[in-house]
Amino acid sequence: MAYGMALAVLADPTRRKVFERLRTGPRAVNALAAGLPVSRPAVSQHLRVLKEAGLVEERSEGVRRIYSVRREGLAELRDWLDSFWGDALDAFKREAERSHRERGRK
Amino acid sequence: MAYGMALAVLADPTRRKVFERLRTGPRAVNALAAGLPVSRPAVSQHLRVLKEAGLVEERSEGVRRIYSVRREGLAELRDWLDSFWGDALDAFKREAERSHRERGRK
DNA sequence: GCTTACCGTAAGTCATGGCTTACGGAATGG
DNA sequence: CCATTCCGTAAGCCATGACTTACGGTAAGC
Numbered sequence: 001m002a003y004g005m006a007l008a009v010l011a012d013p014t015r016r017k018v019f020e021r022l023r024t025g026p027r028a029v030n031a032l033a034a035g036l037p038v039s040r041p042a043v044s045q046h047l048r049v050l051k052e053a054g055l056v057e058e059r060s061e062g063v064r065r066i067y068s069v070r071r072e073g074l075a076e077l078r079d080w081l082d083s084f085w086g087d088a089l090d091a092f093k094r095e096a097e098r099s100h101r102e103r104g105r106k
Numbered sequence: 107m108a109y110g111m112a113l114a115v116l117a118d119p120t121r122r123k124v125f126e127r128l129r130t131g132p133r134a135v136n137a138l139a140a141g142l143p144v145s146r147p148a149v150s151q152h153l154r155v156l157k158e159a160g161l162v163e164e165r166s167e168g169v170r171r172i173y174s175v176r177r178e179g180l181a182e183l184r185d186w187l188d189s190f191w192g193d194a195l196d197a198f199k200r201e202a203e204r205s206h207r208e209r210g211r212k
Numbered sequence: 213g214c215t216t217a218c219c220g221t222a223a224g225t226c227a228t229g230g231c232t233t234a235c236g237g238a239a240t241g242g
Numbered sequence: 243c244c245a246t247t248c249c250g251t252a253a254g255c256c257a258t259g260a261c262t263t264a265c266g267g268t269a270a271g272c
Binding site for chain 3: 118120121144145147148151152168169170
């Protein structure tokens with residue numbers, strides 16, 4: 001039921017914005033909070049929630065904490081989402097969508 | 107930005123449970139609310155939110171309202187999720203791990 | 213040493229939204 | 243025509259959580 005936690009965590013707009021900023025690569029809290037309409041502690045709290053949900057991972061680099069996305073945390077949510085295309089009646093359509101989606105992955 | 111609304115809508119556990127019950131096929135509100143730990147009006151409110159988000163569609167059948175999943179509402183969310191499997195992210199992570207190894211253990 | 217930068221945590225405030233009960237409208241059956 | 247079934251809506255209560263300010267702790271530079 002980890003996809004439920006991923007959904008709840010990614011539901012918040014500012015937290016999702018923080019998460020999306022990590023899509024281009026790992027960043028420090030300082031850089032993540034820059035430009036956001038909330039304070040830096042708020043970003044820290046969001047990162048804490050993201051980490052507890054397994055969506056990001058953290059590493060220390062001197063005095064900075066570098067955060068990066070953890071794709072394993074997203075995998076279960078993606079599988080759950082795909083389960084709505086699992087109808088036997090739409091098997092043909094499902095296969096077409098899936099092969100189209102695999103373009104550009106891995 | 108419709109994936110944000112889909113995330114917010116699917117974040118609620120009971121609402122997600124209602125949505126999952128529609129995965130096997132269209133159902134009436136009566137059947138959807140049966141067995142759930144909440145009242146029937148609560149289910150109606152959830153269905154209203156799901157409909158406004160474009161995740162379900164409704165049709166009248168006599169005195170009953172039949173709801174069914176709308177996969178187009180899930181498509182954008184799925185695409186957003188897949189955007190985290192880009193090649194750029196892989197390159198960043200590999201580089202980060204490599205430089206971290208070269209620096210030696212902490 | 214001292215200072216500065218970077219970050220996490222605590223406590224408290226306040227809005228959001230999910231739930232309930234109560235009600236009203238529309239279609240079917242007798 | 244009346245009762246019943248099925249459902250949406252309104253009003254109100256209350257818990258959750260997102261945000262702020264204030265503080266403490268740690269690493270690097272002087």
